[in-house]
Amino acid sequence: MNEIRVTSADKFDIRDWLRTELMPHFMCPGCGHGIALRALLWACHELGIDKDKLAIVSGIGCSGRTGAYIDANTFHTTHGRPLAFATGLKLARPDLTVIVITGDGDSLAIGGNHLIHACRRNLDITCMMLNNEVYGMTGGQVSPTTSAQRYTTTTPAGNMEPVFDACRLAEGAGASFVGREATLQIPTLKDLLKEAIAHEGFSFVEVISDCTEIFGRKNALGSSPEMVLKQKKVMIPERSDNRIAQPFRPNPFPTGVFVRQERPEYGAAYRQMCERVQKGGKGR
Numbered sequence: 001m002n003e004i005r006v007t008s009a010d011k012f013d014i015r016d017w018l019r020t021e022l023m024p025h026f027m028c029p030g031c032g033h034g035i036a037l038r039a040l041l042w043a044c045h046e047l048g049i050d051k052d053k054l055a056i057v058s059g060i061g062c063s064g065r066t067g068a069y070i071d072a073n074t075f076h077t078t079h080g081r082p083l084a085f086a087t088g089l090k091l092a093r094p095d096l097t098v099i100v101i102t103g104d105g106d107s108l109a110i111g112g113n114h115l116i117h118a119c120r121r122n123l124d125i126t127c128m129m130l131n132n133e134v135y136g137m138t139g140g141q142v143s144p145t146t147s148a149q150r151y152t153t154t155t156p157a158g159n160m161e162p163v164f165d166a167c168r169l170a171e172g173a174g175a176s177f178v179g180r181e182a183t184l185q186i187p188t189l190k191d192l193l194k195e196a197i198a199h200e201g202f203s204f205v206e207v208i209s210d211c212t213e214i215f216g217r218k219n220a221l222g223s224s225p226e227m228v229l230k231q232k233k234v235m236i237p238e239r240s241d242n243r244i245a246q247p248f249r250p251n252p253f254p255t256g257v258f259v260r261q262e263r264p265e266y267g268a269a270y271r272q273m274c275e276r277v278q279k280g281g282k283g284r
Helices: 032-046 062-069 082-092 104-108 112-121 166-173 186-198 212-218 224-229 266-278
Strands: 054-058 073-076 097-103 126-131 177-182 203-208 256-260
Touching: 032 062, 032 097, 032 126, 032 186, 032 203, 054 062, 054 082, 062 073, 062 097, 062 126, 073 082, 082 097, 082 104, 082 112, 082 266, 097 104, 104 112, 104 126, 104 166, 112 166, 126 186, 166 177, 166 203, 166 256, 177 186, 186 203, 186 256, 212 224
Parallel strands: 054 073, 054 097, 097 126, 126 203, 177 203
Antiparallel strands: 177 256
């Protein structure tokens, strides 16, 4: 486990962690990403992480914009590439706590290759994937996690493609910590993120979030509170009797910690190899 000072007894005030001069924020009313951001900062607070030693790396999309509001070292990178940037950052500065905030499109579509190899390497990075099932910022297009029969701007007759189970993908690729929680369960989500950040190795946490304005309205999912309360249920249209099976995702989503393994952390192993080579060894 990483050596992080626990200060859970201290009072958590989210304003201590935010760039308040950037308020009001850009997120739509009811967006689950704001709830996830609060849970993440609450976890960082209870772990006693020094903001000067915290690096937040994000990509493109609604999820990517959330990092800009955190009063720490923040990096807004190109679409699908936050894990690639974070890899270089963590190798160059192993003293930093590096957290990637990404979305379902950013990490599973254009960034899918970077995700599977980040899982495989097991570098000490925490990846929080905010899954709202849609490209919310860029027009509401279908994403790899859009449920069957859901309506998006690019699936006007309903989505016919099978959907990724991101956690099973991360587990199969070798992530040493994998978990999932919904924004409905804020304290539980906070605790899950604490475990993920403290874990020494690559941690992947999927957060079931809600896009109320783009995805919710198009699919007649009700108000924001109604959408949050439905998170634990099967994510398929209530108004359709022709329900398509989800071959890559269980119904309903299980939550909690799915994988917790201790295996060599990539950064430490890489530095040990470099030391052997510098001393005249063969790097084995």
